[in-house]
Amino acid sequence: GAVVSQHPSRVICKSGTSVKIECRSLDFQATTMFWYRQFPKQSLMLMATSNEGSKATYEQGVEKDKFLINHASLTLSTLTVTSAHPEDSSFYICSARLSTDTQYFGPGTRLTVL
């Protein structure tokens, strides 16, 4: 099946620093990737849609200047959390679209901001 990887799987950083999370589709090309955030015991909330070669589309309430997304190639999208604060601590999950209505998810990145 389709495989999506994320790196790092876990990161702890100090408040005010920036953190970059990578999402890669390993065995297929994805023109569209998605970034989700999941708080404990809650469902996945879509943050933004990442399109290869163009600007990301952000969901309402998600600050584009805080969550920078770059989709430079058909197999890589990055999410940079800028000037992270404790309230940004969460589980960040990416997905890559394989077909019109099927997405495959990465294993997630646990971000803890101290």
Add this chain to the structure above:
Amino acid sequence: GQQLNQSPQSMFIQEGEDVSMNCTSSSIFNTWLWYKQDPGEGPVLLIALYKAGELTSNGRLTAQFGITRKDSFLNISASIPSDVGIYFCAGPGRTSYDKVIFGPGTSLSVIP
């Protein structure tokens, strides 16, 4: 906006029992997706349903696309400890077919 509801919110069952969980929506969905999420992992697609009335199996899992296109159910037969996790129903959004909307999830615990 479009919302999905799942019931029950959580379940505690004995190993070997069958499980049934439900997903409903106030609006029509043309595709229903069922995902399972293990603790600390990303969701994994279990079953995708594309046609009203469709009944699809994947091993011990069976899912059906409701005839009204506003609901779907997932059954797990003869549960085993590794079935533990959160099960999400999901479907593509109305305004953008790309965006997948997730239900709140059903947490399943299996007692050996």
